[in-house]
Amino acid sequence: MVVVGSAGLRLHGRDVRVADLDVVPDPTDDGVRRLRQALDGLVPLDRWPGGRSLPPIIRTRTSFGPVDVLVERGRAEYARLLARASTIELLGVGVTVASVADIEALRRRFKEPAHA
Amino acid sequence: MPERTGLGLVERLVLEAMADLDALPDRPYIKCARIAETVRSVHGVHADQAYATLCALAADWLLSVPLVDGHGNFGSADWSPGASRYTEARLTPAGLLAVQSARGALPTLPFGLVLGDMYAGGGAPPFDPTRVLDALTLAIERPDLDDRDLAAMVGPPAFPTGCSVDVDVDELHAGASTRLRMSARVTVEGGRLVLTHLPLGVGGNDILVSVAGRSRPVEHHPDLADATRLPVVDLNDESDRGATRIVCTLREGADVEATVAQLLDLWPVSAGRQCRLDSPVATLIRQAVDGDSIRQLDAVARLRAAVESR
Numbered sequence: 001m002v003v004v005g006s007a008g009l010r011l012h013g014r015d016v017r018v019a020d021l022d023v024v025p026d027p028t029d030d031g032v033r034r035l036r037q038a039l040d041g042l043v044p045l046d047r048w049p050g051g052r053s054l055p056p057i058i059r060t061r062t063s064f065g066p067v068d069v070l071v072e073r074g075r076a077e078y079a080r081l082l083a084r085a086s087t088i089e090l091l092g093v094g095v096t097v098a099s100v101a102d103i104e105a106l107r108r109r110f111k112e113p114a115h116a
Numbered sequence: 117m118p119e120r121t122g123l124g125l126v127e128r129l130v131l132e133a134m135a136d137l138d139a140l141p142d143r144p145y146i147k148c149a150r151i152a153e154t155v156r157s158v159h160g161v162h163a164d165q166a167y168a169t170l171c172a173l174a175a176d177w178l179l180s181v182p183l184v185d186g187h188g189n190f191g192s193a194d195w196s197p198g199a200s201r202y203t204e205a206r207l208t209p210a211g212l213l214a215v216q217s218a219r220g221a222l223p224t225l226p227f228g229l230v231l232g233d234m235y236a237g238g239g240a241p242p243f244d245p246t247r248v249l250d251a252l253t254l255a256i257e258r259p260d261l262d263d264r265d266l267a268a269m270v271g272p273p274a275f276p277t278g279c280s281v282d283v284d285v286d287e288l289h290a291g292a293s294t295r296l297r298m299s300a301r302v303t304v305e306g307g308r309l310v311l312t313h314l315p316l317g318v319g320g321n322d323i324l325v326s327v328a329g330r331s332r333p334v335e336h337h338p339d340l341a342d343a344t345r346l347p348v349v350d351l352n353d354e355s356d357r358g359a360t361r362i363v364c365t366l367r368e369g370a371d372v373e374a375t376v377a378q379l380l381d382l383w384p385v386s387a388g389r390q391c392r393l394d395s396p397v398a399t400l401i402r403q404a405v406d407g408d409s410i411r412q413l414d415a416v417a418r419l420r421a422a423v424e425s426r
Contacts, residue, residue, distance in 0.1 A: 017295070019388065019390070040334070041334050041337065041341060043325065043326055043329030043330055045322050045325050045326060045384075061322070061383070061384065062383065063325075063326040063327075063329055063330050063382055063383055064383055065383040066383075091340050091343060092339055092340065093337055093340055
């Protein structure tokens, strides 16, 4: 998965307020399995959605705060985001973070700019 | 219906429908399905939305002054209410005052400021009802009073759960958008940590799942998990109908102070939200001042009595 949104900007060193974690998942079955494994580590308070296909966005609450899984973005542009992403070390774990340009572009398309 | 209470449109429609159906404080309860259907048929609001709003107006864990008196299973912070065909409701004395104020039978009353709209997912926090009414009384009696004094009378946001609130009160009072953080109260009792007064809308079950989940070892990135793991070896829910009380027993030798800090970092033991008032708080108080001061002071006294009777 690729981290986007304000958390992504924060990992790139921007001084922005982080209210939740937005991730774009690898849309393959294996990618979704690994995403669920990672979410289990955050202690989710909501059930994973049932049904054959996932909704466009899964909003879940965890013990670390809200996490938004941008499923539709993953289907549409995971490969492109991953190609331009970088790995940032956080407490000994490598986190894949989309490029600043991609995060800003996503925010322009779907959200207001980040608040400093 | 002109806006005189600061309540949302659907809230007002539900209260109006209840008054029209004679669901008054001293009258028998009415089936909620009938109230929701009346709101749907007269105003075109979806019956499910009307019922959800009615349930929120009855929830004393969401509102410091419930406007609806519910009979039956109206849920809790953890559980959804029963279906509308199984529940009944009538207005509380405060709810009746809201209807009368909205209809112009009584002067303006500041329900919007007392209740906020965070209970319905909005950005306006609630304030202490007594302090709001004190500020309104003062604004009626002394129209020349300084805005800062009026704002100081209103004070910081006050949630019905009694949770701790951390917010830039001056920014909020000025009508600016600002970050508000609600936290449960954590006390130490004989080496155990006790969580009470949860943030608005947070149920004890969420806290139990969150604390239990963060207290057990995990396989994925064990080093990272250990760094954030809570030294809690036992967890008890000692809540009763009136109050939430979750007791955490710590591992022997655990650093109590550090664990309190860790707990307060845990979501949703602490939960942040962006908040904003429609106007500066002193303006909202002054907007609530009606022309006839004697009638309005009487209405304020009636609302105060309804608040204090809870």
